Amino acid sequence: MSFTVLIPARLASTRLPDKPLADIGGLPMIVRVAQAAARSSAARVVVAADATAIVEACARHGVEAVSTRDDHPSGSDRLAEACVLLGLDGDERVVNLQGDEPLIAPAMIDACARLLDDRPDCVMGTVAHAIDDFQEYTNPNVVKVVLDAHSRALYFSRAPIAWWRDGHLTGQGVLPTPRPLRHVGLYAYRAGFLRRFPALAQSPLEVVEALEQLRVLWHGERIAVHVSDERPGPGVDTANDLARVRALFG
DSSP: OOEEEEEEEOSOOSSSTTGGGOEETTEEHHHHHHHHHHTTTOSEEEEEESSHHHHHHHHHTTOEEEEOOSOOSSHHHHHHHHHHHHTOOTTOEEEEEOTTOTTOOHHHHHHHHHHHHHOTTOSEEEEEEEOOOHHHHHOTTSOEEEEOTTSBEEEEESSOSSOOHHHHHTTSOOOOSSOOEEEEEEEEEEHHHHHHGGGSOOOHHHHHHTOTTHHHHHTTOOEEEEEESSOOOOOOSSHHHHHHHHHHHO
């Protein structure tokens, strides 16, 4: 299994300005993420940055980075440009790791990448884990996924799916069985598909849910899902998240 981890990074963030450069235990967050990725089986780890400051921070710590345009509407568009810059195409494997996941488990990256070797019927792979908390299940910031009999994604939603009709009628706040699945924002692509993804028309469902992966399903492509027994470490979206992750790094 040979694959490249690409980490999209942009300096602008409404909730946490200059997020990729935030200090975590003496290193910029984007460097911490790249170091976690390097502990996976990836042949190469590259940051796709929209700002010179990010590229320079990576260079100071021995992390490979490429400069991409600063006007991309999404991380997938940024990675599509990175694939062109790096000459990645065809069936070459690319794993998209978000630049705010410094505590990602390397084994989870490997499991996501392996999906494309095991599932030639799918253009993408991703990861999910069981939800054990009812508040998490109903939280619109937690993306849920439901699968078919072959562990392919049927749908992603911010709504609590699958909706347990009889259980919710009781008003007890009981989780359905089997447990609903939380989607982890970790993706594996075939590079050729990633390069053409930005040219695909947006799905109406993608716009409504604000979930880019729904474009893939809407166009009739398949996404394989690895259900992990472990959860990823907390990501960093806000100042409170950053404080929590800093504490974990000691």
